[in-house]
Amino acid sequence: MRGLHRFTTGLTAAIGTLIAISTATAHAQNYPSKPIKIVVSQNPGGTTDATARAFADLLSQKLGVSVIVENKPGAGGMIAAENVAHSTPDGYTLFVGLHSQLAQAPVLFKKPLIDPDKDLVPIAAVTAGGLPTAVRSSLPVKNAKELVELSKKQPLNAGNYSIGSGWQLLLSQLAKETGGQFTVVSYKGTPPMFTDLVGQQTDVATGSVISIGPFAQKDGLRVIAIISDRRSTKFPDVPTWAEQGFTSPAFTKLLEYNMLLAPSGTPKEVIEVLTKASTGGQQSPKMAQLLDTIGSDEPVLVGEPLTKMIREVWPVYRQLTSELKLTPG
Incomplete structure (x- = not known):
């Protein structure tokens, strides 16, 4: 009987996992079916806010749904980042912020609100220009x-x-x-x-x-x-x-980018949809205007170029922040 109980318990857990996977897949296949919100880490008026609104324009154009932007500045970008990292990982709440703030958080703050390496998934990035x-x-x-x-x-x-x-x-x-x-x-x-x-x-x-x-x-x-x-x-x-x-x-090496990210746990299928929608950014009026305004001939980074940038630049930010003993005050 004890063996039967263990088998039944295991079978129930397995069925539950399959149902959860099936439900997530179904949601991903129907994504997006409602408005998307982008939470941005800076006040209106700067490049980060302009990038968030360019991504909103781009995603709305490519995905056919409304995309709203909400500004949540403060704590070195961590207030907005935490808000998104702890949201439901379904692709309907996204984050745009300075990639440098994400790079530095683990060494700048004694108790960072999130772990940028684990709690957020990079989707795309746009240079802030020189x-x-x-x-x-x-x-x-x-x-x-x-x-x-x-x-x-x-x-x-x-x-x-x-x-x-x-x-x-x-x-x-x-x-x-x-x-x-x-x-x-x-x-x-x-x-x-x-x-x-x-x-x-x-x-x-x-x-x-x-x-x-x-x-x-x-x-x-x-x-x-x-x-x-x-x-x-x-x-x-x-x-x-x-x-x-x-x-x-x-x-x-202290190049600055504004990055679009989703909460960790967001279905792979949803990340793929967002990644695909983020490419060809110059076809979006606001994204094209943004890149022209900052004088950039660099396209929106996704995939391996994005991973390569993070791999090369984030360690420089972290090393210099540690060496110079900067604190958030």
């Missing part, structure tokens, strides 16, 4: 080397768009290598940061092409360097940091 470094117009510097020389004589206030950002890592490494002095002033996003820069309230800042766009035509700032492995097509006359003699990984 990040322009700008100084206030009244600062007597015209390039990166002059910025460093001035910072050795007097501490400079550096606006920062996110705790532990690639820009903050670069500043820390710059100070370590040169003896420059930079006081990091963190803002809630790029608009208030660039507002203060144009208003001559801070000395230097870095942000995306999109976020600096409304301020770039004003007289209050001067672009002196690009954080990228290549020049920006939007600022073709401005050299990269590497071209100006700063060649360590902090100046060449």
